[in-house]
Amino acid sequence: MNKTFFSGLALAAVILLGSCSNSVKRAPEVSTTSNPQTSPIAQNNPSAVATNTEKIKFKQEGGAEDFALKPEADGAKYLDGKDKELARFNVDGGGKVKIKNPADKVLGYVVTKEGYWKIENADQTKELYVLRRQNDGDYKLEDATDKEIYRIKARDYGFEVESPDKQSLYKVKVKNGKTSLINAADKPVFSTxxxxxxxxxxxxxFDVLSKEQKAALAYAVNRSGGK
Known part of the structure; x- marks a missing residue:
């Protein structure tokens, strides 16, 4: 009986030691497989940071850089072809864009709402212009009295900027991955x-606007996807 008891005890000890040994060997595997899951965003979208900081370059017909919009943590900088700052755009939590010159002087604002964008003066006491999206996919730029300044017609190639009497002023053409602004003489102004x-x-x-207002409006419209 004692021999049987000690044999069973020895067998149990062997099984227990084997179980502990397997547990020790498996422990590193748990920590190893959990490491790749620490940053699923980085795995699934490795270009996210690069996309948010990429400078948007606008080039002349010959290939020289005309100007650029460089994203910043709080908005963007409007640069000339030699990277000289022309203006800076600061965005608040509500999507309002503050336009400032290189000396940090406020020049105006672009206020984004659903379906329209308002350009205001530096004191925010006066509405200067409004770009409105129409139900048919067209747009209109109006002044503070709701007078139509430009109509922007959706075309199969992009958009056409017209005067109120339907005179063609500019065209925006999208082709082969390039978007170009074409003037009334059918000459490219720039492309990106x-x-x-x-x-x-x-x-x-929109030639009625200053260059800073044009760039700020373009920045605000692009941020909201034109909606």
């Missing part, structure tokens, strides 16, 4: 291969 909304590019054809 960056992913920019065509209606945002149309803002640069």
């Amino acid at each position: 291969k960056s992913q920019v909304s065509a209606i945002a590019i149309a803002s640069f054809g």
